[in-house]
Amino acid sequence: xxxxxxxxxxxxxxxxxxxxxxxxxxxxxxxxxxxxxxxxxxxxxxxxxxxxxxxxxxxxxxxxxxxxxxxxxxxxxxxxxxxxxxxxxxxxxxxxxxxxxxxxxxxxxxxxxxxxxxxxxxxxxxxxxxxxxxxxxxxxxxxxxxxxxxxxxxxxxxxxxxxxxxxxxxxxxxxxxxxxxxxxxxxxxxxxxxxxxxxxxxxxxxxxxxxxxxxxxxxxxxxxxxxxxxxxxxxxxxxxxxxxxxxxxxxxxxxxx
Amino acid sequence: xxxxxxxxxxxxxxxxxxxxxxxxxxxxxxxxxxxxxxxxxxxxxxxxxxxxxxxxxxxxxxxxxxxxxxxxxxxxxxxxxxxxxxxxxxxxxxxxxxxxxxxxxxxxxxxxxxxxxxxxxxxxxxxxxxxxxxxxxxxxxxxxxxxxxxxxxxxxxxxxxxxxxxxxxxxxxxxxxxxxxxxxxxxxxxxxxxxxxxxxxxxxxxxxxxxxxxxx
Numbered sequence: 001x002x003x004x005x006x007x008x009x010x011x012x013x014x015x016x017x018x019x020x021x022x023x024x025x026x027x028x029x030x031x032x033x034x035x036x037x038x039x040x041x042x043x044x045x046x047x048x049x050x051x052x053x054x055x056x057x058x059x060x061x062x063x064x065x066x067x068x069x070x071x072x073x074x075x076x077x078x079x080x081x082x083x084x085x086x087x088x089x090x091x092x093x094x095x096x097x098x099x100x101x102x103x104x105x106x107x108x109x110x111x112x113x114x115x116x117x118x119x120x121x122x123x124x125x126x127x128x129x130x131x132x133x134x135x136x137x138x139x140x141x142x143x144x145x146x147x148x149x150x151x152x153x154x155x156x157x158x159x160x161x162x163x164x165x166x167x168x169x170x171x172x173x174x175x176x177x178x179x180x181x182x183x184x185x186x187x188x189x190x191x192x193x194x195x196x197x198x199x200x201x202x203x204x205x206x207x208x209x210x211x212x213x214x215x216x217x218x219x220x221x222x223x224x225x226x227x228x229x230x231x232x233x234x235x236x237x238x239x240x241x242x243x244x245x246x247x248x249x250x251x252x253x254x255x256x257x
Numbered sequence: 258x259x260x261x262x263x264x265x266x267x268x269x270x271x272x273x274x275x276x277x278x279x280x281x282x283x284x285x286x287x288x289x290x291x292x293x294x295x296x297x298x299x300x301x302x303x304x305x306x307x308x309x310x311x312x313x314x315x316x317x318x319x320x321x322x323x324x325x326x327x328x329x330x331x332x333x334x335x336x337x338x339x340x341x342x343x344x345x346x347x348x349x350x351x352x353x354x355x356x357x358x359x360x361x362x363x364x365x366x367x368x369x370x371x372x373x374x375x376x377x378x379x380x381x382x383x384x385x386x387x388x389x390x391x392x393x394x395x396x397x398x399x400x401x402x403x404x405x406x407x408x409x410x411x412x413x414x415x416x417x418x419x420x421x422x423x424x425x426x427x428x429x430x431x432x433x434x435x436x437x438x439x440x441x442x443x444x445x446x447x448x449x450x451x452x453x454x455x456x457x458x459x460x461x462x463x464x465x466x467x468x469x470x471x472x473x
Contacts, residue, residue, distance in 0.1 A: 009353075016350035023339055097334030098327050099310035100351055254313045 013100055017109035024091075025113065036117050040080075041125060044072050051190070059192045061221060066135040069125055070220055071189040071213040077118045077151050078158075078209055079180050084110050085159025086166045086176060103249060107160055115152050122148070135220075143219030150235050151212050157241030164249055188213045194227040201228060208234040259285040259308055259325070259400070261456075264317030266303060277303050278314070279454035287323055287399065290431045292441045294465060295451035296473035301434045302328070304451060305402050308432065323399035329389055330404030337378035341369060341388055344377060352396050359395040366421065367391035368414070383410060394421050401425065403433040419443070438466060 026032030048065040058064040085107055092106040129135040138144055165172040187209045193201060204210055211234045214226035261284070266277040277300035285291055285308070293301050305328045306312040307319055327334060335344045342360065349359035364373060367387040377385065387410060393401065401422070410418065422431070426444070435441050441448065441462055448465035450457045452472055459465040 012353055013351050016347055019350075020336070020339070020343070020347050023343060024336065094334050094336060096311055098348065098351060099325065254315065 009100060010105075013105050014108055014112070017095075017101070017105055018112050021109050021113045037121050037124065040076050040121055044069065044076070044125065047072065056190075059190065059195070060217075060224060063129070063134045066129055066220070067217075068189065069129065070216045071187060073118070073122055073125065074147070074151055074212050074216055075183060075187050075189065075209060077114070077148075078155050078212075079183070080114050080118070081111065081152070081155025081159045082162055082176060082179075084114060085156070086162035086173065088159075089163050089167050103253065104246065107156070107163065111152060111156055111159070114155075115148075119148075138220040139222035140219045144216050145219075147212050147215035147219060150215075150231075150238055151209075153242065154208055154212070154234055154238035157238050157243075157245050160245035160249060161241060164245065164252065183207070183209060186210065204228070205230075205233075208237050258287050258320075258322055260318075260320045261307075262318040262320070264307070264314045264319060266300070266307065267315045268303075276454045278451075278456070280317070281454075281456050283449070283456050283458070285432060287430060289447050290426060290433070290445040292445040292448035292462065292465065293432065293434045293451065294436070294441075294448060294469050294473070299451040299473075301451055302330070302404055304456075305404055305432070305434060309402055324397075325400045326393050326396070326398040326402050328402045328404050329393050335377045335385065335389070338376055340376055341373035341380070345373075345388070345392055348392055349396070354396055359392070362395035363388065363391040366394060366417070386410070387414065390418060394425060397429070399429050401429060401431045403431060403435075405435050441466075 022033070026036055048068050051064055051068070056064060058067045060067055088106040088110050089103055095101050095106065096103070126135065126138070130137060162172065162176055166176075186204055186207045188204075193204055193210055193214060196204070205228050211229055211231070214229040215231065215234075217224045218226060218229065261278075261281055264278055264281050268275040268277065293304060295301050303312065307314055308321070309325055309328050310319070310321065311327065334348075339347075345360050345363050346356045349356040367373075367384075367390070369384060369388065372380065372384065373388075377388075380388070422444070431444050433441065433444055445462060448459045448462055450459070450465060450468055450472070457468070459468070
């Protein structure tokens with residue numbers, strides 16, 4: 001098959017799969033997709049509202065809501081990718097009856113769907129904050145976009161690893177869940193990492209999501225400068241993990257039936 | 258032409274090792290309708306899945322240069338939560354076919370009526386098989402892989418599928434797994450027997466059935 005035909009085949013397969021994933025995840029009614037956006041939006045808003053009531057001061061800037069949102073959206077994206085990609089192989093077992101569908105296609109389709117959903121959630125949440133006067137327009141949206149893309153990349157690597165481990169041993173789903181809660185506290189959601197004591201920073205800087213959060217903040221706020229942020233770290237981690245994961249997937253494909 | 262080049266297939270699950278194929282080299286000529294027979298568990302479905310390209314051999318190479326269908330059998334590649342229409346559209350899309358044409362063709366053949374708008378999980382196994390069969394007929398393959406599915410349906414449906422399939426065979430060919438003598442004689446002129454990890458080719462169905470009765 002010529003190169004052009006192969007690329008066209010790949011595009012066809014991924015787009016068909018993505019459409020199918022959308023249907024499956026959000027049901028057959030249009031309101032299903034609404035929930036995909038509403039649910040994270042509501043839970044984030046609730047957290048923000050809760051802390052607003054408690055009357056805490058925003059660690060940076062005037063708005064607590066904005067400070068939270070910059071972190072939570074990144075964190076939620078990562079968690080969603082991690083858990084959803086973990087089940088990509090097992091949920092789509094029947095699809096592998098068709099010769100042109102490879103296991104990796106199911107991963108990419110889910111990634112595309114989640115990324116698109118989160119673009120919408122980001123726009124709606126920030127848009128809402130801006131409209132109601134809790135935030136100004138982002139200062140460096142290109143930084144936010146880059147941070148988003150690297151988050152997706154990292155999520156792909158981690159999600160694929162989860163998928164392989166889950167298929168080998170179902171107990172992995174419980175291990176994966178254990179990571180989600182500590183991440184909430186370790187990612188700078190309600191504090192400025194640079195302001196912590198050096199002993200704390202030394203440990204926290206190993207969390208790639210912390211970097212992605214700080215990157216997002218540098219993108220939104222005009223003058224936010226993070227001493228902890230190192231763009232190379234999450235990017236290289238994402239690249240290495242994704243490479244290992246895809247390699248591992250290919251090697252064990254025969255045995256993981 | 259589908260060529261197997263020193264193909265070995267071994268299943269190893271928890272200390273149980275099963276050799277399905279042992280260094281088999283064979284060519285499925287694209288002008289022949291070939292039957293695959295063997296005793297239960299010999300590896301007929303596995304062989305078919307490898308021919309289709311959805312399972313990899315343990316070692317060796319399988320080459321195909323014709324458009325091969327997915328194995329048509331009772332374990333269908335449908336997603337239970339989605340409706341018949343959605344599943345048909347999905348398969349049409351991945352094969353690059355016009356979704357509306359395929360849908361119309363499937364509706365006419367499988368005769369599911371309003372059920373096609375219901376989730377697949379509500380279908381009987383016969384309905385699923387009819388949908389799968391109709392779907393594969395709507396897409397023009399060079400080689401149809403059939404795994405004992407022609408036996409499904411009432412007399413009228415059997416007649417219709419026979420007519421349709423025979424019409425397709427004029428331009429395509431069939432590789433079929435079946436235990437039923439009549440079905441094999443209806444569609445195939447040649448056959449292979451899977452026995453103890455090896456493939457044996459027969460020029461006539463009579464010879465195939467003789468050996469089948471003797472060894473299986």
